Amino acid sequence: MTESDGRTRRRDATRRKIFEAAVALIAEQGFSGTTVDEIADRAGVAKGTVFYNFASKTALYEELLRYGVGLLAAESRSAIEGLPPREAIAALIGAQLSYIQRYRAFAQLLLAEMWRTNREWQQTILLVREQAISVIVEVLEAGVASGEFPPELDPRISASALFGAGLVVALDWLLFSPERPVEEVQAGLLAVLRTRPSL
Amino acid sequence: MTESDGRTRRRDATRRKIFEAAVALIAEQGFSGTTVDEIADRAGVAKGTVFYNFASKTALYEELLRYGVGLLAAESRSAIEGLPPREAIAALIGAQLSYIQRYRAFAQLLLAEMWRTNREWQQTILLVREQAISVIVEVLEAGVASGEFPPELDPRISASALFGAGLVVALDWLLFSPERPVEEVQAGLLAVLRTRPSL
DNA sequence: AAAACTGAACTGACCGGTCGGTACAGAAAC
DNA sequence: GTTTCTGTACCGACCGGTCAGTTCAGTTTT
Numbered sequence: 001m002t003e004s005d006g007r008t009r010r011r012d013a014t015r016r017k018i019f020e021a022a023v024a025l026i027a028e029q030g031f032s033g034t035t036v037d038e039i040a041d042r043a044g045v046a047k048g049t050v051f052y053n054f055a056s057k058t059a060l061y062e063e064l065l066r067y068g069v070g071l072l073a074a075e076s077r078s079a080i081e082g083l084p085p086r087e088a089i090a091a092l093i094g095a096q097l098s099y100i101q102r103y104r105a106f107a108q109l110l111l112a113e114m115w116r117t118n119r120e121w122q123q124t125i126l127l128v129r130e131q132a133i134s135v136i137v138e139v140l141e142a143g144v145a146s147g148e149f150p151p152e153l154d155p156r157i158s159a160s161a162l163f164g165a166g167l168v169v170a171l172d173w174l175l176f177s178p179e180r181p182v183e184e185v186q187a188g189l190l191a192v193l194r195t196r197p198s199l
Numbered sequence: 200m201t202e203s204d205g206r207t208r209r210r211d212a213t214r215r216k217i218f219e220a221a222v223a224l225i226a227e228q229g230f231s232g233t234t235v236d237e238i239a240d241r242a243g244v245a246k247g248t249v250f251y252n253f254a255s256k257t258a259l260y261e262e263l264l265r266y267g268v269g270l271l272a273a274e275s276r277s278a279i280e281g282l283p284p285r286e287a288i289a290a291l292i293g294a295q296l297s298y299i300q301r302y303r304a305f306a307q308l309l310l311a312e313m314w315r316t317n318r319e320w321q322q323t324i325l326l327v328r329e330q331a332i333s334v335i336v337e338v339l340e341a342g343v344a345s346g347e348f349p350p351e352l353d354p355r356i357s358a359s360a361l362f363g364a365g366l367v368v369a370l371d372w373l374l375f376s377p378e379r380p381v382e383e384v385q386a387g388l389l390a391v392l393r394t395r396p397s398l
Numbered sequence: 399a400a401a402a403c404t405g406a407a408c409t410g411a412c413c414g415g416t417c418g419g420t421a422c423a424g425a426a427a428c
Numbered sequence: 429g430t431t432t433c434t435g436t437a438c439c440g441a442c443c444g445g446t447c448a449g450t451t452c453a454g455t456t457t458t
Contacts, residue, residue: 027315028315028316028317028318029231029315029317029318030229030230030231030232030311030315031229031232032228032229032231032232033229033230033231108314108315111310111311111314112229112310112311112312112315113311115307115310115370115374116226116227116228116229116307116311117227117374119227119228150390152390153390153391154387154390156371157368157371157372157384157387157388157390157391158387158390158391160364160367160368160371160372161364161367161368161388161391162364162391163367164363164364164365164366164367164368165359165360165361165363165364165367166363167363167367168359168360168362168363168364168366168367169356169359169360169363171314172355172356172359173356173359175314175316185356188353188356188357189356189360191349191351191352191353191356191357191393192352192356192357192360192361192392192393193391193392193393194390194391194392194393
């Protein structure tokens, strides 16, 4: 299935251009605040091309959500591979921060949509949410099971807390003091947490 | 200035109805995803009445932001009054949680808009943000100054982390296990934090 | 040749804001 | 106390404009 014939490559490139334009614009203006004409413009592509590559604006959006969160989950999992719980948490935060640094627009978008109710794509959102959180929950559960974290630590609440803290800290960092190195922010974030790694 | 004239009372009631309808709908669907017709409908009021009471959809939205965050800041400040840093943090979290419990729609809305850029109301958002965060920063700074918190604790980063953790935990709580009592969630959240209060 | 893309024209639904008009509480005139 | 008047609050049909999505004949790329 690794098509690398010229046509598919071209098509993939176009899709990605549209994709990135859409993420950036929707993060800035929200879904309904963004027009397909704008997306096409920013992608440097004709409007017809957007609809040639995606069934609808909504379909584009759902695909975009799934893709972005899949990437985050994958990077998180590979970052914690083989690490004991304490180090895993630090690694998780590091991965989250650097991910948001690279795909800041996507993080904004995620934050904006994650707790919305009554949407047609509610189902997609829930799936996406679960994918992002479950990595953290697993690490915390392993840590509690091995006695490394105190048993009173509620894995779901803690995972939400970590996730939320990471998101907000990262976005604030990129918005207000983007010159600070990741490590500094990571350390700052870890300092608030009870679960300190040896680092 | 406490006008309790029949007309003014009626008008205030109408404004509040529109207000509440707008918060709920915008939280669910976003600003551009919500139509003025919907707001009027949910408020049980004619569309013209919305524009009679608010200059524009945007003006309504900005007023709504300022009002909501003002309330949060006020409750936070009164919750920490006279408390030493550690207890103040616990109180802050408690206040934040119970605020979000009452005005969940507003919290969603805040989360969705806070890191958006390129909007006409960017200025309003920044003000609102600062108002919410500064309460936390002050407590943290006082704690570091008095030696109660370690000096390596970065107040701004920590404040963002606390704020983000609180928001996300609260929204998850209300969405997925609203039957749990506040205290339990508060305790769960505090357990993740290094800064434990004596309670 | 065929797949991918272009770009402009078009449609029909929808949406923010307007505006002429109505209802009615309370003041003024009697 | 009743009638008349007045301005505020509210109503809802309507207008001008915007936008998602379609269509399609032509162009470029493979």
